[in-house]
Amino acid sequence: MIIFGSRAVHLDSAQSINATCPSCNTQGSLVLSIFRKHAHIFWIPLFPIGKVGVSQCQHCKNALDENEMPESISSRVNKLKEETKGPVWQFAGVGIFILLFIIGAFASSQSSQNTAAYLASPMAGDVYEYKFDQGSYSTFLVARVVGDSVFVHPNEYEINKITRLYRIEKPENYSTEVIGFSRADLEAMRTAGDILNIKR
Numbered sequence: 001m002i003i004f005g006s007r008a009v010h011l012d013s014a015q016s017i018n019a020t021c022p023s024c025n026t027q028g029s030l031v032l033s034i035f036r037k038h039a040h041i042f043w044i045p046l047f048p049i050g051k052v053g054v055s056q057c058q059h060c061k062n063a064l065d066e067n068e069m070p071e072s073i074s075s076r077v078n079k080l081k082e083e084t085k086g087p088v089w090q091f092a093g094v095g096i097f098i099l100l101f102i103i104g105a106f107a108s109s110q111s112s113q114n115t116a117a118y119l120a121s122p123m124a125g126d127v128y129e130y131k132f133d134q135g136s137y138s139t140f141l142v143a144r145v146v147g148d149s150v151f152v153h154p155n156e157y158e159i160n161k162i163t164r165l166y167r168i169e170k171p172e173n174y175s176t177e178v179i180g181f182s183r184a185d186l187e188a189m190r191t192a193g194d195i196l197n198i199k200r
């Protein structure tokens with residue numbers, strides 16, 4: 001279950017010495033407070049979604065939201081909002097997502113480089129993850145390399161999601177049958193997007 005929503009953080013408060021409370025007509029009793037809302041997911045702040053202002057009379061305790069304030073008070077609240085800066089941590093979620101994206105991009109680039117290197121110098125024990133035309137996934141295990149030929153044991157099982165390949169990647173699932181490929185064949189399969197990853 002994904003828990004998301006919004007929360008408000010108090011930024012600043014100021015007492016207005018000139019404003020008059022519209023409820024009890026006491027002058028100088030209004031405290032203007034500014035809050036900044038942010039969206040969150042699992043209580044991790046993602047990004048700010050705007051500032052809001054409220055006023056409260058210290059004499060009669062009457063509180064007003066912005067849409068309830070007379071223009072004279074609303075203008076003071078708007079000025080205070082402009083002058084008040086919010087905390088940087090309300091952008092934490094954006095920072096985390098950017099960091100995860102960078103890490104993911106680096107890992108993907110590294111994986112691609114490793115795949116190309118392993119394909120150029122195959123070794124017995126390498127596990128190739130590949131995709132069938134119908135969209136399912138499986139693996140084959142390199143048995144031996146002889147000159148330009150790579151001999152593999154195919155996995156007897158396939159699965160519909162690449163993220164679940166670990167479920168079938170077990171020694172007992174590999175066939176005793178041996179299939180041979182040339183290195184050019186394997187490179188063509190990688191270029192076509194059929195070989196997705198090589199584990200060593």
